[in-house]
Amino acid sequence: MLRPVTLALGLTLLPVLALAAGEAEEFFLDNGMQVVVIEDNRVPVVTHMVWYRVGAADEPPGQSGIAHFVEHLMFKATDDMASGEFSRVVGANGGSDNAFTSWDYTGYFQRIASDRLGLMMQMEADRMRDLVFDPVEVATERSVILEERAQRTDSSAGGLFNEQMRAALFLNHPYGIPIIGWRHEMETLGIDEARAFYDRWYHPDNAILIVAGDVSAEEVRALAEEHYGPIPASGALPDRARPQEPPHIADRRLDFADERVANPYVSIQMLAPVREPGDQAEAAALVYLAEILGGSGQTSIFARRLQVEEQRSLYASAFYDSTSVDPSSFGLVNVPVPGVSLEEAEADLWRMIDGFLQDGIDPDQFARIQFRIEAGEIYEEDNAQGLARAYGVDLTTGLSLADVESWTETLSAVTPEDVMDAARRLFDDPSTVTGYLMRPDMPQASAMEVSQ
Amino acid sequence: MIARIAAALLGVVLALPAQATIDIQEVTSPGGIDAWLVQDPSIPFVALEFWFVGGAALDPAEARGATYLMTGLLEEGAGDMDAQAFAEAVEGLAASFSFDSGRDSVTISARMLTQNRDEAADLLRAALVEPVFDQTAIDRVRGQVLSIIEGNARDPNDIASSTFSAMAYGDHPYGAPQEGSADSVAALTRDDIVAAHRAALTRGRVAVGAAGDITAEDLGLLIDRILGDLPQDAPPRPGPVALDLAGxxxxxxxxxxxxxxxxxxxxxxxxxxxxxxxxxxxxxxxxxxxxxxxxxxxxxxxxxxxxxxxxxxxxxxxxxxxxxxxxxxxxxxxxxxxxxxxxxxxxxxxxxxxxxxxxxxxxxxxxxxxxxxxxxxxxxxxxxxxxxxxxxxxxxxxxxxxxxxxxxxxxxxxxxxxxxxxxxxxxxxxxxxxxxx
CATH class of the missing domain: 3.30.830.10 (Metalloenzyme, LuxS/M16 peptidase-like)
Incomplete structure (x- = not known):
């Protein structure tokens, strides 16, 4: 099966169902910094990550994009290092480095030969508190993030549509604001906003160090105490209490037309609960629900019925974002074949849901999904870096190491009845956001030679 | 701190791992297919990679897109299984297969658990050797390909690279997108798909890599089990082409x-x-x-x-x-x-x-x-x-x-x-x- 379209849904897809709970060790430094070590001795490589429990949903009003902007500025000068030197040193040591920002977390990582771990910690500890904000650098980098927004969002009809969908879904929670920021607010971000955000959140007691690879927990402890240990705790971390959603009592609809749309589609999103510390059962059932409805491109209900049997869809799927600080979303999407309207495609999705609520779960399908979840633990062991990242996401969204390690077990314990109960709760008179991504007719692109 | 970093850097350069330390075994299957293996029993699965050299550049001028569509159809029914039954069987073993085509090769990546490796291999064999190519599946996947072509035509990145290729390579296969055009894909017949399958997947032009929980002897048997019934001889590839584009x-x-x-x-x-x-x-x-x-x-x-x-x-x-x-x-x-x-x-x-x-x-x-x-x-x-x-x-x-x-x-x-x-x-x-x- 060929997936016909790239859908920018902004939800975490479920690349692997299960987070294999490897042999992780956890400890805390005296300044409150959390440390997790995942040992994998197959190759002499480590992934060194520092995650901050702060993301775009923690931004002050009117400063959308500041969390991501600070992430970019972290690669500029510190009191000890020149602008760009961080990545230069990583590269000169044969490593690679990058960073990422989400609504709930900001992370920095390097992959490098394991005997370079101390050097990475030394530099990462340096920029935790000693970043220097230079007005020229800040202005140039603002231009870079505006280009990033132009590339990722403004140049993509799907990207813009997704932004609108989230803005409509979240009435009050900052999850409705794009991580990259609204352009008109990004244009106003400056040195004062960046420094204030950095000083508020970048402290060891708000950070999690995750090291995965060819290193022991004892080695990590010694290096972490040497490099991160001397940094004083903030002692006054702000609360991550974000404005919460009121009850959703009205369905909302939006139409978005863009001449760059190739394959029109309908997207339906609704609020959904997520994994909570000590209580992951509901989320585990919803993971199964998304898989059963729209996971596999061949054997899910949407794929089997809408794509294969009825041939009314090019692609139909379900998405669920199980891991975030505050309630997130469950989504359905349907890309109809030419000749089937978006209204019909929307009705098709609800017809599938109604049929599922009546007919229940095929036990064979359920058994296959369960086996794949368990086998996922085996495959996950092959990817220490992926494991490190999964731990980071879980721990920065408020889960404990015990929650992380019991997640696969929780998934294994889900029964078909649990899934049906969760489905009834989700689909029992939900308030939804339904969006149509459409296109006006567009003239064929034409080539024009302008030079030589 | 800068001095310490510089010092560390200086010390480091000599200490850098100068080479990758992996032990590659050269394996020849009983049936005569060569493979390279890195054996590592620490996790109970094996990853297999098959590169069939030739790829979409083998498409005849009148059947552009045939290899791409054929590759998309490999998992849409094989042996006595329809698309649904095949997918259920693969999922039931927690195996994973991915089938991709490019200008120069068709590549297949597979992961199989040690506990059910032979059953998984039989499924992969069926997909590669006995694909059904039934007309219903052809038409359904053709519809997906047409939507991909439509999407590419409205994607500035794709427009840029495909315009460059068309200008640089003209009528050579490199000048056309591997997906083909809306017209060429609409005209593809089942015979075109069967011919593309015969041309692209041969024992004579496959490269095999394996890593994970398998011995050299078992790998040889496994490769023959999967590929042994493919034809040996491969059709000629198109000749080289100069990138012919003025500044x-x-x-x-x-x-x-x-x-x-x-x-x-x-x-x-x-x-x-x-x-x-x-x-x-x-x-x-x-x-x-x-x-x-x-x-x-x-x-x-x-x-x-x-x-x-x-x-x-x-x-x-x-x-x-x-x-x-x-x-x-x-x-x-x-x-x-x-x-x-x-x-x-x-x-x-x-x-x-x-x-x-x-x-x-x-x-x-x-x-x-x-x-x-x-x-x-x-x-x-x-x-x-x-x-x-x-x-x-x-x-x-x-x-x-x-x-x-x-x-x-x-x-x-x-x-x-x-x-x-x-x-x-x-x-x-x-x-x-x-x-x-």
């Missing part, structure tokens, strides 16, 4: 606030004596994961783009030196000037000693990090064999990089980088790109 700028009007620029000119063969010098040169100019000249000048210094890179394309039939970036419509003209200036500077002056040292340290240090999982290792092993590289390449590769001198880079830069030959395809509504640019 300049081509603008494709596209409604977007940002323009995509795809640019390049002819490249260098992998077996050229100066290949490694060119490899180092590209790393300095626009290599990924590295503070390259282009990233520094276009992004860091001027804020004209979010990202820019150059790369040595080693397409089998026409090597090329290519690059790509996106810039707002009012900035793209300036960015193009900066790219041209860097091209000219390196062609005339080569690189500095510092740049050479930094590039070598990055390239030799980064290389061993690639061998970090069964799936990636299997992929590297298959790719190397498809390029006819020797098994000791992994051991020696960093030595080749280390041997490159400033003079080597200057020599290859003067030959390879041709600022006046650079052609830019710009997709968007760029400002200030006028004749004489």
């Amino acid at each position: 300049g700028v081509t603008v494709v009007d596209f409604p977007s606030p940002q323009s995509v620029a795809f640019f390049g000119h002819a490249g260098i063969e992998r077996d050229d004596p100066d290949f490694f010098a060119a490899f180092v040169l590209n790393q300095v100019l626009g290599g990924s994961g590295f503070r390259s000249r282009l990233m520094t000048e276009v992004r860091e210094e001027r804020g004209l783009t979010y990202g820019i890179g150059s790369f040595l394309s080693l397409a089998d039939l026409s090597p090329a030196m290519l690059g790509q970036f996106s810039s707002s419509n009012d900035l793209v003209a300036e960015a193009i000037e900066v790219v041209r200036a860097q091209w000219a500077d390196l062609a005339a002056n080569g690189i500095t000693q510092d740049e050479l040292d930094a590039a070598k340290r990055y390239m030799t240090g980064e290389y061993p990090l690639r061998f970090d999982g069964n799936g990636t290792i299997a992929g590297i092993l298959a790719a190397m064999q498809s390029d006819d590289m020797p098994v000791d390449y992994i051991t020696n590769r960093n030595t080749y990089v280390e041997a490159v001198t400033l003079d080597d880079v200057a020599r290859v830069a003067a030959r390879l980088l041709q600022p006046e030959a650079l052609h830019f395809v710009v997709v968007g509504q760029p400002q200030g790109l006028s004749p004489g640019n």
